[in-house]
Amino acid sequence: MTDLAKIRNFSIVAHIDHGKSTLADRLIQETGTVQDRDMKEQLLDAMDIERERGITIKANTVRIDYVADDGEAYVLNLIDTPGHVDFAYEVSRSMQAVEGSLLVVDSTQGVEAQTLANVYQAIEADHEIVPVLNKIDLPASDCDRVAEQIEDVIGIDASDAIHVSAKTGVGIHETLEAIVNRLPAPKGDRDAPLKAMLVDSWYDAYLGVIVLVRIVDGVLKKGDRIRMMSTNAVYPVERIGVFRPAMQVIDELGPGEIGFLTASIKQVRDTRVGDTITHEKKGCEKPLPGFKPAQPVVFCGLFPVDNAEFEDLRTAIEKLSLNDASFSSEMETSAALGFGFRCGFLGLLHLEVIRDRLEREYGIELITTAPSVVYHVHMRDGEVRELHNPADMPDLTHVDHIEEPRIKATILVPDEYLGDVLKLCQDRRGIQLDLTYAGSRAMVVYDLPLNEVVFDFYDRLKSVTKGYASFDYQMIGYREDHLVKMQILVNEEPVDALSVMVHRDRAETRGRAMVEKLKELIPRHMFKIPIQAAVGGRVVARETLSAMRKDVTAKCYGGDATRKRKLLDKQKAGKKKMRQFGKVEIPQQAFISALKMDD
C-alpha cells in the first residue's frame, strides 16, 4: 500500500490530435514504466476502431513509478478518459476518480470546444489544473497567444504553463515534476469502511469482467466479498492489481489508489460506471454522489441486409451488450426490412462504433435506419410515453403534446465562419444563448433540439467551417414543440423505416430534401415511381422518378452467353443489398443517405 502523500492521480484533458496519447506515452517512457522496445504508438488506445479514429472510448489507466527531484518515490496514476461528448458521463466519473488534470493544448491551434467541455468537467470535479502547451517544436507554435486564450476562455491562470514537445521529449521531465509538486495528494481514511468508485469496466476473454476502481476509503483485498451498492449484488474478489500498463497483480489497494479487480462477474452489464463498491459486511453507509444509470439518447434500427443473418445479428448484439452497459437493444420488426433490432446509444459516435464493430468483427452487413431521439409523448389521459421509433407514434387523436430533448451546444469557430454557423444553428431551430469572442475566435452557445443535431449537424458544421469549428454539447432537458411524424411513400406505399419526427415548420423542407435525395438514390425502374413525403395524410413534398428508358446490351453473340449469365447471377446477389417495397427496390444506403441534408 502506498502512503497517501506519495500518490498523485491525474487525467489528461485534450482535444483530439492535440497530443494527449503521445504525451501519455512519453510520460510512461520517461519513467521507464515500459521498456522502449515494448513501446508502440499510443499505448493506451487498445481497440482497433478507437485507434483508427484516434479516440478513446474506454477509460484506461496506467500506474507510473517516479522518483522526483526531491528524491522521494511517487506513484502517479494516469486515467486516460474517453474524449467524446457521447461519453460525457463516463468522463465525469473518471474525473471524480482523480485530483488533478493536465490540460494539454496544441500550441499551434489553441483551445477547442471539446477541450472546453472536458476542462469544465475537471473544474467541476475540483481539479488542480496544470496547463501544458504541446507541439512547441512546430514553427506555427505560439505559446503566448494560446496561454492568453486559455486565460480568456477557460479563466485559469496559464502563466506557469509547461512548454512541451511530446514528440521530441522537451518538457516531459518538467511535466512529471509539476504533477508531483502542483497536484494535490488524494485524501482518504484507511480505517473507514471500504468505499470505492467503479470508474469503468470491460470484458476480457480470460479474466471475465475487469473492473477499474478508485479506492476512496478503506482497503480492498483479494478474497474480500464486495457489494455493488446500486444493485446490492455481492461478489468475491478474485484478483487485485494495477496497470503498468500491462496488468500486474498486487495484494491490496488502499485509499487514493487506482487499480482493477476481478470477481467472476459475468457481464459488464452487472457493473455500472459511477457505482460505489463496498464490503458485503460492515460496508459504508452512503454511496458516492453522482451515480447515474446509463441512458441511451439516440435510437436506430439495425437490420441484417440478408434476412438469413438475423440470428447471427442477435448473437453479435448479445455479445457486444455484455461489454457495453450503455448499449440497449430490443427486437424490432419492420414491414420493409424484416426482423432486426431497435438499439439505443449514448450518441452518434457510439452508434457508429457499435455498427462498425458488428460489421467488422461479426461480418454482418447492416441496414441502419434513421437515428431518432427519445420523445416524450404526453397522452390525453395523462400517460407519458417514451417514443424511440417514429413508427410507434400513437394515434394523434390520443396525443396531447410532444416534448423533445434539447441540448446546450458550445461551438468555437474562427470569426470568418461565424455567419455560417449562426445560420446553421438558426436553421436547426436553435436559440442563441451566448456569443463571445476570444481573440479572432467566437464562442457561440445555442440551445438546440437534439433531433436536429443527431443526424448530420456535425458534418454540416465541419463543412461550413472547413473543419475549423469545434463542437460539444450537453443535454439540458425536454421541451414541448410542434412535432409531427413525417412518412415517406414510395410508389404510394409508406416505407416505415424512412419515417421521421420533424418540427411542423420544417416538414416541407425536410420532406423536399428527402424525396429529392431518394429520387437520386433509387435506381430507375421499368415504371415511373412517385416519391412523396406526407404529414398526417397530407403530401408536403413530391418527386417522380421517371421510368428507365433503356437498359439493353447492344451486342450479344455466341461468345457472350457465359459472361451474360454470370453477370445475371452477380446481379442476383447484388439484389440482396436492395429492399423490396411493393414493386420498388430501394438500395440499403438510401435509408441513411436520404436523411442527410444539404441545407
Add this chain to the structure above:
Amino acid sequence: MTEDWQNAGFGLYVHWPFCQSLCPYCDFNSYVAASIDQRQWEEAYVREIKRLAAETGPRVLSTVFFGGGTPSLMAPETVHAILDAVRTAWPMANDAEITLEANPGSVEAGRFRGYREAGVNRVSMGVQALNDEDLKRLGRLHGVAEARAAFDVARSTFDRVSFDLIYARQHQTVDQWAAELREALSMAIDHLSLYQLTIEQGTAFGDRYDAGRLRGLPPEDDAAEMYERTQEICAAAGMPAYEISNHARPGAESRHNLLYWRYGDYAGIGPGAHGRLTLNGRRFATETHLQPGKWLDAQRSTGSGESLREEISPADQAVEYLLMGLRISEGISLERLHALDPNALNINKYNDLIYSGLIEAAGRQLRVTGKGRPLLNAILRELLSED
C-alpha cells in the same frame, strides 16, 4: 430423344484475332501483330476442325462465321483451306451460310473475289459511321468514300452483304442519326446491324470515360430516342428489327447469329472463341486460349486450343436460352424452356411484366414486346429473380 440444340442447329465460329489497329471502343479479343505466318494459323485451324469433328460426329453444319479481329486480313487461301477442311469434316447444308466480317477498305475489297471462290457467300462490313470525322474519332482507318467503294465491290461479289453502324456517338444528335440511318438504308441491300455505342471496360474509350475525358456522349434519354427512331425508320423501310441491334428484310436474317440466339450448338475455334457443344447428351461450354501465341502453342503441342470445357446444367442452359432468345423478335419456346428448367421463370414477375405490356406470350412462344425490348436487361433480371 431430340436434344435441345437440335431445335436450332449447328454452326462453326472461326476467330481471327488480328487487326491493323485497335479501335478505341472495341472490347473483342483482338491484337495488332507485326507479321503473321498464315500457314501456321491455317494448319492450326484445320487441326481444330478435325479434332472437333471427331467429337461431334457427323452432323449437318448449317453456318460458318469468320469473326475477329479483322478476318478480311486473312489471305483468301487461308480461308479456302479452312473451308475445305470444314466441308470434309461435316456434311454441309445445301444452303449453308458462310459469313466473313470485312473491313470496308480498298485492300480488303481486292480479296473479296478470292473469298467468294473459297466459299464465302455473305460479308458483314464494319462501316460504323457515314461521316469522316466520326470515323476518325472511332479510330477507323477508312473514310466514308472508301467504305462506299468497298461496299459496292462487296455487293457485286456476294449475294448477301450487311454492314454495321454505331450510333449514340459523341456529339451525335437524334436528328443527325436519323439522317445518317436513312442514308444507310438507301445503300443497304437486306441487312443492317445498328449498335448503340457501349463504353466497355478495358478499352481506350473505357479508360477515357473513367477519367471523365470522354465528352459529348448523348444522355440516356437521347440514346433511348435514337433507339426508338431506329425501330420506326427501319420498320418503315421494310427492314424491321429481328434482334435488338439487327435489322433485315424478312428471310435475310443472319442465320449464324440466329443460331446463337436460338441457342443451338456451335463449335468455336481460334483464340478466345467460345462454343456450346452437346456431346453424349450433355451440354458443354468451351473456351479457347485468349492470347494468339498461347492458343497456337497449345494447339500445336497438345493438339487442342481449348482452355476450358465446362458442363452447363439444364438450369443454366435455361438462363442462357432465355437471355439469348429474348433478344430476337420471335422470342423463345416456353415448352423448350420448361424442358430445361420448369422453374426458370419467376411467375409473379412474369405476370407483372405481361400486365405491364413488356413481354407477351403468344401460343407457346414468349417474347419481349417493342415496348419491352429497350429494357431487356431489366426484364431478364426480373424474370430470373428469386423473390
